[in-house]
Amino acid sequence: MDKNQMPCELQFTSADISVGHTPILHDLSLSIPRGQITVLLGPNGCGKTSLLQCLNGMSSVSSGSLTYQGESLIDMPERKRARKIAFLPQVRSIIPSIPVHTLVEHGRFPYQGFSRRPNAEDRRLVDQAMKACGILSFADRSVDTLSGGMRQRVFLAMVLAQATPLIVLDEPTTYLDPKSQNEIMDLVTSLRDRGKTVIMVLHDLAQAARTADHLVIMSDARRVIASGPKEEVLNTSAISDVFGVSMHRVSIDGGWHYLFF
C-alpha cells in the first residue's frame, strides 16, 4: 500500500489535553497512520509527553475526541486499552530488583486473571519477546545489574510481550551510547516491519529523520505545526522554524542521510 495512504490508527480531533487539572494542549487534531513509525519532535515542554500520555491514562482528553481504529479511547477500560496499546515511559529512575524474565512477564498482565499465573501462551510470548530483543541469555539476571542499553532492551521486551498492535515509546534512546541507540532503532524498525504501529518521541533530529515514516513537529506554543509523511515534513520549514537549524541531505552508498546544523 502507498505509505501516504495508510489507514488511520489514532485520531485526535479538537482535543483539549490536561494533566491532572492542568490544561496542557488545546484544540489538538492529529492523525497517526497504521503500520508506520511516527516520530514526535518538539522542544522541551511543548507537550509531547502529555500528548502521548493520553494513551496510558496519565493525561486526559477533557474535550474533543481520541479514537483508536475508530473506537473512542476516552472511556475505554484500562485492561482493554492495554491489549491495544503498550506504553514505555521516559527513562525510569527506579529500576526494579527482579529477574529479567519476571519483568518481561509483566507485559502479559492485561491478559491474565487475578492470580497472574502465566499460561503456555504467556510463556511463549515472553520467550519470543526476549529473543527478539536479544536478552534470552540474561533471563535470570536482576534488571538492576544490567547496563542502561541492556535495561532498555528488557523494557522493550516487556512492551513487546504485551502483544499490542500499537507501541508508544517516550524517548527510548535517551542516555544510551550510539551503538545501543542504533540497536534500539533497528528493533523499532523490525517491529514496524512486522506490522506494528510505533509512535515515539525523539530529540535527535538525524535519528528521527532516519527512522521515521511519518513526522509530527510541535512548537514552543504547544501546537502541532507540521504532520505528514517524513519527506513532506522535511521539505517544509517546520524544523528550522522550531529548532533554528537547517537540514542537509547527503547521499552515501546510494542512500540519503540527514544532517542538521
Ligand SMILES: Nc1ncnc2c1ncn2[C@@H]1O[C@H](COP(=O)(O)OP(=O)(O)OP(=O)(O)O)[C@@H](O)[C@H]1O
Ligand atoms: N503534572 C503536571 N502539572 C502541571 N504541569 C505539567 C505537569 N506535567 C507537565 N506539565 C507541564 O506541561 C508542559 C508540557 O510538558 P511535557 O512533559 O508534556 O513536555 P515535553 O514536550 O514532553 O517535554 P520534554 O521534551 O522536556 O520531555 C510543561 O510546561 C510542563 O511543565
